[in-house]
Amino acid sequence: MTALAPARRPAHQIRLSRRFLSLTGWTLSGACLLALSALMVWILAVVFMRGMTALKLSVLTTITQGSGGGLLNAIEGTLVLSAGALLLAVPFGVAAGIYSAEYRFTRWATTIRFLADVLVGVPSIVVGYFGYVGMVEWLGWSFSVAAGSIALAIISLPYICRTTELALRQVSNDLRDAAYSLGANDRRVILGVCLPAALPGILTGILLALAVSVGETAPLLYTAGWSNYMWDGHLTHSPIGYLTYAIWTFINEPFASANALAYAAALLVTGFVLIINILARFVLDRRARR
């Protein structure tokens, strides 16, 4: 009967060297995760602690003056540019997403999907320089809201397309079958049934694209320019300020007042991006899954 004893030896009989190697493996991988979390905490701590001390009410209510003042112009500019980008990118991105989800087996849909993924990987400075030579120089718009918004729209377009597509894929085919069997055509099925069902997911994607736009710098440097004043309402031929530019420029200046503006801008941008991500993850995403 003893021959039928379990083949697996009890833990203490496993060779010491193997147990040691396992322990080392777990320790090292745990250390990696710990280090990564610690670095994340470090970044957040630097941004929030320095940002909190720098962020005063006057920063939110006055415009930039020389190396001091406030960030009202930059806050307005970031909102204008991001809103413009979304206005341009959402219709196209959602339409492209619908096509690549609802007609997913066509060759055109496969192409769109693939190129959207490739476009996500095109460096933002390439888009920015394209905006500079194409819109600022060639079309002669000079630094402007139009050029900046279009550059940002190019960045957010593939995000919106892909998240729309993924959201529509979550919609059950039973819904589509039911709608078709009632005699609805493609248009009614997609716009009347699938799109409402996928709406939370699509909105999540749009919000995340907004977060990306707010955090971008490189595409705007040579398309939107910078301005110390509030936006004058012109779409072309008038530069506009934005928060990420303030971070980049003001941290390099030798004045404490300028550095404080950079920290305040970093806090505003990071805070906004984090809130959107948390919202998208824990509120909208959960609703989308239901």
Add this chain to the structure above:
Amino acid sequence: MKFRAWLALVAGILPATLAAIVLFLALYSWPAMHFNGLGFVVRDTWNLGNLYANPIMRNGTQVQPGATYGILFLIVGTLASTLIALAIALPMGVGAAIFLAEAVPAGLRLWISFFVELLMAIPSVVFGLWGYVVVIPFLGHHLYPLLAHSLGKAIPFFAEPTGSGYGLLTAGIVLSLMIVPIIAATLRDALVSQPVSLREAALGLGATRFEALWKVMLPGTRKTLIGATFLALGRALGETMAVLMVSGNALNYLPHRIYDPVSTMAAFIVSQLDSALQDPTGLAVRSLAEIAFVLAIISILVNALARVLLLVWNNSQRSVMV
């Protein structure tokens, strides 16, 4: 049918945008490509020439006397910083993914993954700020002297002088942090979705939990890991703001030590446009467009390769948005 055709047409904006970027940069930089020739990528001098002299004709192009455009130092800087970033990010990402997928309880896993992956959402200019304000002083005063005194004794590339903290290694370290979450997130997903029976079979044969993971589960995700690494590579090659703020922005200089200042193609476009605009012939701006064109082509190739690997090998449609 009309609705479908309409959608297909609007969806065409995506390929059209990509084509427009590549074509326009190519057309705009054509005079520069003609003037610079293939030597563009092997010369290591970027010189606008004498901007106060009258333009002269050379090879049928109007240039400032003495102008030469070469980007070897940028290619070296880009590749070196990316390689350093990958060398740090790959083991760290794999380690973090292993621990998240296998050792952290499922309830806690979602939270910790979300927290770590939030790194992907932090804007690159904020990474630059953090690098500029706290990492550079820390590395320059503490870590680099230590490295030079230990490793530097054996390897000249690590020897003194350690400089001020701006440079190749700093850029690599900051970049690595920006790409770790791409690797960690993709690999963790792949590990979690491996069939449970694989692990059970390995454990049944007497493997320890770590052996089951390392020798059975992890090899199964090799292809995903390679795909994710290419994605991370693409991101690191094109990263601009963070590198711009910590790399030291070297001009016409090949790094002799790992602490030396460098510049990358992406960062150089930002740092040089202002001075390029001083060139009355416009050739400098067009040469910058040539850099943007080269960078676009490289990143399109790397990303296309990454997606093909992830799609074909994995046969999954899930994509990590980075």
